[in-house]
């Protein structure tokens with residue numbers, strides 16, 4: 001065993017969020033050590049190769065993080081990924097009235113109307129002069145929650161400020177009460193278009209039917225639509241993870257895999273390091289942190305295992321235990337076929353644009369909500385009506401540049417996903433879906449076959465169906481809930497997430513310990529680099545990070561009284 005090691009910062013978990021934070025902090029000149037339990041870094045941003053020459057994405061596929069300041073601040077073009085905002089503007093303009101958007105309904109293809117597009121483009125900021133889409137997305141996701149002394153209301157919420165200034169006719173206090181359907185009924189026209197938006201929102205975190213979540217729900221659709229279309233990084237989202245990893249390493253961060261953390265060491269009310277599990281492959285079992293420990297693993301593990309019970313008020317621990325995971329989760333499917341999958345004749349016209357089925361009406365939408373969130377068992381709807389989303393390889397990758405299947409004469413579609421209850425809430429127990437795996441796989445194929453041809457033998461070579469629990473095994477940080485970590489509803493949004501007293505990423509009563517995981521911090525998953533960027537404001541406030549000229553704070557950030565402002569020109573003077 002070697003001597004005990006010391007770093008300025010120790011980060012638990014090398015998923016997307018821990019790695020983003022490592023890149024930011026290492027760029028500040030701090031010594032950073034990231035400890036990862038699994039043999040590989042990346043967490044839920046992995047790209048697996050279950051058989052040689054075939055890649056599937058068991059978790060993340062779409063790039064929601066296009067608006068992130070991290071592209072510029074971390075200079076990601078140096079490390080493998082470039083964001084071209086001008087091209088994004090163009091792709092947004094392409095999504096304009098007059099475009100034919102075919103949507104899949106039980107009777108065949110239905111088309112969005114000009115009013116649908118105009119309403120959508122207006123709300124997304126695309127019709128502003130100049131367009132303010134990036135600003136609106138940053139205000140919604142890339143902005144740290146306000147300090148506790150600031151009242152959160154229609155005047156102070158960042159996205160409300162953006163609407164008030166840039167498009168006052170949209171601003172109304174009711175935006176904070178509406179669900180997404182209320183908003184869409186005001187600005188859009190056709191039912192299939194609204195159902196399509198609501199589904200993408202539900203699949204993206206904030207459900208279309210959650211009260212008070214109209215704007216975050218819509219913005220998550222905007223992030224997915226404008227930044228995903230044609231813009232998936234080489235090597236999938238895991239390829240983007242490599243970019244972040246390279247950036248962190250280039251700035252000096254150390255990554256150790258097969259190093260599960262067993263305990264956060266707390267002395268005199270301060271997190272001072274971590275203890276590794278006995279089976280960790282690294283000799284030193286204690287690693288000291290001179291400035292901070294960041295828990296970039298899930299909140300329940302952080303509070304139930306890593307922080308000793310003597311350091312957390314039992315009521316806080318109970319409230320963490322009670323955090324709702326009821327949002328739902330995904331059954332993820334990948335299909336290896338001989339001929340590529342094709343749409344049936346009835347749906348052919350929507351081959352390019354129809355990715356969700358069936359988009360008929362709120363009746364089907366709510367039937368599905370009742371199935372997942374009410375019945376909370378295996379699906380009871382007939383498979384022909386069961387909704388799904390095709391975020392398949394053929395949709396989001398350019399095969400000439402980065403084919404996901406290099407086996408001659410074969411084709412891969414990964415992934416087609418369906419919403420199911422999180423294991424913890426399944427009426428028949430957490431492993432119920434696993435036990436019925438063959439039946440579930442057959443049900444999924446039946447559901448997709450309503451629209452798609454080619455899912456039968458001999459065309460079908462292999463179907464990888466991943467139950468929610470199997471995904472959790474792949475990603476030890478995910479303990480149920482959505483891929484957002486917990487549900488994205490009014491009581492888990494911004495200054496309420498995960499609990500109001502921790503919304504600014506600090507753990508009360510334990511100095512030097514910060515939360516940095518999708519399940520513990522605003523805004524959760526999907527909005528890449530958001531937690532790392534938001535957390536930076538707090539680490540600057542606490543005197544831990546001192547970034548160079550490359551740093552800029554969120555324009556809506558409000559410093560906490562008595563702390564160092566994260567706005568560069570306000571320097572180190574506590575406000």
Ligand SMILES: Cc1cc2nc3c(=O)[nH]c(=O)nc-3n(C[C@H](O)[C@H](O)[C@H](O)COP(=O)(O)OP(=O)(O)OC[C@H]3O[C@@H](n4cnc5c(N)ncnc54)[C@H](O)[C@@H]3O)c2cc1C
Nearest residue numbers: 013015016017037043044059060061062261477483518525
């Ligand atoms: C099915 C699914 C689909 C998704 N789709 C998308 C998408 O299309 N686009 C998108 O952007 N995002 C998507 N996501 C979400 C995205 O993958 C996550 O938001 C993101 O990966 C979360 O990163 P994280 O760092 O917070 O957590 P994680 O990825 O959970 O990383 C946590 C890391 O901590 C490690 N760890 C856990 N415990 C310990 C310990 N005790 N010691 C050391 N290490 C530990 C874990 O092994 C893991 O590597 C999806 C997720 C899922 C599950």
